[in-house]
Amino acid sequence: MLKSLQTVIQGRAKFIVGGLLILAAVIYLIVSATQANAEYFMTVNEIKSKGSSLVGRSLRISGAVIGDTIQYDPQTMNLTFEIAHVPGDNASIEASGGLAAVLHAAVTDPTRARLTIVYNGPKPDLLSDEAQAIITGHLGEDGIFHADELLLKCPTKYQEAVPSQVVNGN
Amino acid sequence: MLAQFGFGVFVLTFLTALFSVGAAVVGYFDKSDRWVESARRAMLLTFPLITLAVLTLAYLLVTGHYELQYVYSVTSNDMPFYLKITALWGGQAGSLVLWSWLMSAFTSAVTLRKWERDRELLPWVIVVTSITLAFFLSLSIFYENPFARWWQTLGGNFVASMFAPIGAVLATPPDGQGLNPLLRHPGMILHPPILYLGFVAFIIPFAFAIAALVTGRSDDRWIRITRRWTLVAWLFLSLGLVLGMRWAYDVLGWGGYWSWDPVEIAALMPWLTGTAFLHSVMIQEKRGMFKQWNMLLIILTYALVIFGTFLTRSGVLSSVHAFAQSAIGPMFFAFIGITFVTSVALLIYRWKDLHAEVEMNSLFSREALFLLNNLLFMGVLIVCFWGVVFPLISEVVTGQKVTVGPPFYQRANAPLFGALMALMGIAPLSAWGRSTFKTLGRALWKPSIPSAIVPIVLIILGVHNWIALVGFTLVAFVIFVTLFEFWRGARSRQKRQNENILVALWRLAGHNRRRYGGYLIHLSMVVMAIGILGIEVYQTTTQKTLAVGEDIQIAGYTIRYDSLAQFPYTDGRIVTRAVVSVFRDGKFLGELHPRYDYYPSGQPVTIAGVRSTLADDLYVVLINWENISAAQAPFKVYHNPLVNWLWIGSLMFIFGFLVAAWPDRGEEKREGKI
Numbered sequence A: 001m002l003k004s005l006q007t008v009i010q011g012r013a014k015f016i017v018g019g020l021l022i023l024a025a026v027i028y029l030i031v032s033a034t035q036a037n038a039e040y041f042m043t044v045n046e047i048k049s050k051g052s053s054l055v056g057r058s059l060r061i062s063g064a065v066i067g068d069t070i071q072y073d074p075q076t077m078n079l080t081f082e083i084a085h086v087p088g089d090n091a092s093i094e095a096s097g098g099l100a101a102v103l104h105a106a107v108t109d110p111t112r113a114r115l116t117i118v119y120n121g122p123k124p125d126l127l128s129d130e131a132q133a134i135i136t137g138h139l140g141e142d143g144i145f146h147a148d149e150l151l152l153k154c155p156t157k158y159q160e161a162v163p164s165q166v167v168n169g170n
Numbered sequence B: 001m002l003a004q005f006g007f008g009v010f011v012l013t014f015l016t017a018l019f020s021v022g023a024a025v026v027g028y029f030d031k032s033d034r035w036v037e038s039a040r041r042a043m044l045l046t047f048p049l050i051t052l053a054v055l056t057l058a059y060l061l062v063t064g065h066y067e068l069q070y071v072y073s074v075t076s077n078d079m080p081f082y083l084k085i086t087a088l089w090g091g092q093a094g095s096l097v098l099w100s101w102l103m104s105a106f107t108s109a110v111t112l113r114k115w116e117r118d119r120e121l122l123p124w125v126i127v128v129t130s131i132t133l134a135f136f137l138s139l140s141i142f143y144e145n146p147f148a149r150w151w152q153t154l155g156g157n158f159v160a161s162m163f164a165p166i167g168a169v170l171a172t173p174p175d176g177q178g179l180n181p182l183l184r185h186p187g188m189i190l191h192p193p194i195l196y197l198g199f200v201a202f203i204i205p206f207a208f209a210i211a212a213l214v215t216g217r218s219d220d221r222w223i224r225i226t227r228r229w230t231l232v233a234w235l236f237l238s239l240g241l242v243l244g245m246r247w248a249y250d251v252l253g254w255g256g257y258w259s260w261d262p263v264e265i266a267a268l269m270p271w272l273t274g275t276a277f278l279h280s281v282m283i284q285e286k287r288g289m290f291k292q293w294n295m296l297l298i299i300l301t302y303a304l305v306i307f308g309t310f311l312t313r314s315g316v317l318s319s320v321h322a323f324a325q326s327a328i329g330p331m332f333f334a335f336i337g338i339t340f341v342t343s344v345a346l347l348i349y350r351w352k353d354l355h356a357e358v359e360m361n362s363l364f365s366r367e368a369l370f371l372l373n374n375l376l377f378m379g380v381l382i383v384c385f386w387g388v389v390f391p392l393i394s395e396v397v398t399g400q401k402v403t404v405g406p407p408f409y410q411r412a413n414a415p416l417f418g419a420l421m422a423l424m425g426i427a428p429l430s431a432w433g434r435s436t437f438k439t440l441g442r443a444l445w446k447p448s449i450p451s452a453i454v455p456i457v458l459i460i461l462g463v464h465n466w467i468a469l470v471g472f473t474l475v476a477f478v479i480f481v482t483l484f485e486f487w488r489g490a491r492s493r494q495k496r497q498n499e500n501i502l503v504a505l506w507r508l509a510g511h512n513r514r515r516y517g518g519y520l521i522h523l524s525m526v527v528m529a530i531g532i533l534g535i536e537v538y539q540t541t542t543q544k545t546l547a548v549g550e551d552i553q554i555a556g557y558t559i560r561y562d563s564l565a566q567f568p569y570t571d572g573r574i575v576t577r578a579v580v581s582v583f584r585d586g587k588f589l590g591e592l593h594p595r596y597d598y599y600p601s602g603q604p605v606t607i608a609g610v611r612s613t614l615a616d617d618l619y620v621v622l623i624n625w626e627n628i629s630a631a632q633a634p635f636k637v638y639h640n641p642l643v644n645w646l647w648i649g650s651l652m653f654i655f656g657f658l659v660a661a662w663p664d665r666g667e668e669k670r671e672g673k674i
Helices: A002-037 A044-054 A090-095 A099-108 B002-029 B033-062 B069-074 B081-089 B092-111 B116-142 B186-201 B203-215 B221-251 B262-287 B291-313 B328-349 B366-398 B406-429 B437-460 B466-497 B501-511 B513-538 B644-661 B665-671
Strands: A038-042 A059-065 A071-073 A078-085 A114-120 A132-139 A145-153 B149-152 B158-161 B169-172 B402-404 B540-547 B551-554 B557-568 B574-584 B587-592 B595-598 B604-607 B609-612 B616-622 B632-641
Touching (some): A002 A038, A002 B406, A044 A059, A044 A132, A059 A145, B002 B116, B033 B069, B033 B116, B081 B186, B092 B186, B092 B203, B116 B221, B186 B291, B203 B291, B203 B328, B262 B291, B291 B328, B366 B402, B406 B437, B406 B466, B437 B466, B466 B501, B501 B513, B513 B632, B540 B557, B557 B616, B557 B632, B574 B609
Antiparallel strands (some): A038 B402, A078 A114, B551 B557, B574 B587, B574 B595, B595 B604, B609 B616, B616 B632
16 A cells, blocks of 8 residues: 555656656746847837936837938938837826827927937838837937837727718718 | 617627526526527527628628718728628627627537437536627627717717717718728638637537536546537637738738737637647547646636637737727626636536546656647747736836747747657657657657758758757658658558558548548648748848849849839729849749739738749838839848748648548447437
8 A cells, every 4th residue: 555655656756847847947938038038118208317228228119200300211221210208108198188199299299308210121101200109129329229120000090080071861 | 770770689699698598507407408498599599690680780881881880990982892791800890790600600500419418518508608609799789889870969070879879960971991901811801700710619618618517527528529629629720820820921011920919829829728628638538637637728728719809809909018998808807707717616616526537657658748748838828928918017016018029939939849849759659558768769769760860961951050950850750750650550451451552541541530630730730840940040031222123132032123013903002013023043033023002091001022932932022112213112022941831731731630520430439429
């Protein structure tokens, strides 16, 4: 009886050890991959206030595109533009009347903090005034943000739009 | 009028579903077959009812009833007929209707089966499916009503609502906004319904699992009944994922097929648990083990299916990282929470009844390797889940918003996928029960030898990337093992039955469809892995603005810009189309026509010009830029080695599935009528 119990425990032990090893491996993979690839969300204000301490870190920022500042050279595919600060948390965006209103306010307010973005590559289709840009890249020593990836959203364009003209019926 | 009719039918269906829940519960506790039968009939009735509502909506879409907010937002006068039909699932409200419709089709089908000795499971299958259906119907009725209409209020504002606000008049726009141009693609037309079929079909095994827990049937009857449903669910979920990849590759113009976007991960997560489930139920059937684990897996799969629908449908992700923007967000959270907690509580209640019939005692037995397979799938799931929730956790804990991108998923998942491939090679050669390192080694050495030659050959051919070396070696290993298994089986049959080797192979697979179908699916997976390795490791890209006659080089190809044309198309879009010539070693290979289309709504769609061969894809993108001219145009070119094998593998996958799932009379006889 005792012996069989012992074999059961021994039998279990190797599975428990094996399972723990796999668990440890998965945790290791997650931790190391997270450390190596974490991107920090920042608002333009945060970047301005932290400044050079962020140089070299992988960052993701969100801001409102200022249409007048977009410069693109199709020969070299160099693209530069500026974004204006928009708040990062959703509650305050909602409180200020939704994303579209916040973006509009950010672009028209000359006192807002702005950040220059440099990117090499095709100009995204949706890059236009008051679009929301989500930019991944890093901050250079010169205070210019070097983008690896641009993601653009036009919040009002397609969904939930209200008809502009109607044929009245009943 | 039709809008009210459609809405009325929806409300009626909702009430019918609620009735069937109540009747089934009463029938179970009163042991009244009449109540259960009544519940079953109510369940059956939901399908024709929703069909009626769907047909109504389809009619309104096709005939351009723009007074409906939904019709206005997804169709327009210039859209062809078939797109107006597919617009049914081109928007939020419509896709939820599609969900309910497919769901009621499946649940009706399952209640039609002969129940006989499984009669006791029936009421609880009805309860689970009807509650789920009622939940989705309630979303359509209370939050995302496809039949809501536009009203112009006294103040002149437009409001969408089912019923007239006080003093408002119905407003009918002359034209709609049209379907998002990105969705006007065959892949996108099929992708949502197929993915939904996969999602919805997983509810059937879940319903039976819960029925088994409630009634206390601890045998594997629920697994045997739902085996084909699970396979069908898995097939559609897999195909839905592949179609989504193909759509991304064809339409999004970024040269890839998968970007570890949260929406993609949302669809991948139930696939991971579903695949683990598919494997581990075999152990329960064969050895009576993993009973609790299987329950947990199917509960998890169901929760992830609902979670996936929530992520893709609630608008959570379309507004950047903002949770609960749409009103249906909290509803989904509540529903997932309640169903998950209830299911797990039931499982804990029955925990002791679900003990294993035999102890696992060898690390090298097939059941142990299946367990390992399950753990690895769970590992990938945890990685994916972590990637999605890490930003939230970090923000709550440290106040710092952090996110992880594709490199995180690639780095963390690649070793796990590699281990899964190795298992695909080892597991088929292992034996049930008492398999030792020695017996497993004896089975393994033959196919290992040709696999060991593969990396040597690859190194000689100039492959030095170690990920590619390991990956391709594993691919070769699985292929050799699988072919070896086919050969060994056919060969012994040939000797025994004195058959021709091909006949032997045919009959072998025919008599063990599940096993050999499974092997074919393994083969298809590693064929897909060839494509994935090719593009992930060896993709190169270059970009340049070209004047007419100038060229750009990539991976031995020369691409010359010949001309550019701009013209309107019948549906109102403006097409800008370039002609480029492709050369290799001075030899002309053909023309490509990368283009971008501007739709009247202002949305551009970039369609790459692709030259696709078994060896590589040349993927030429005409970059959309307003100052483009016939004299010079910017191009981005991707060289994607081997990517075609990804699509070839998916076709093989369907074939393997057909072999595995084809009705097998012999098997049914052996197991008793199903």
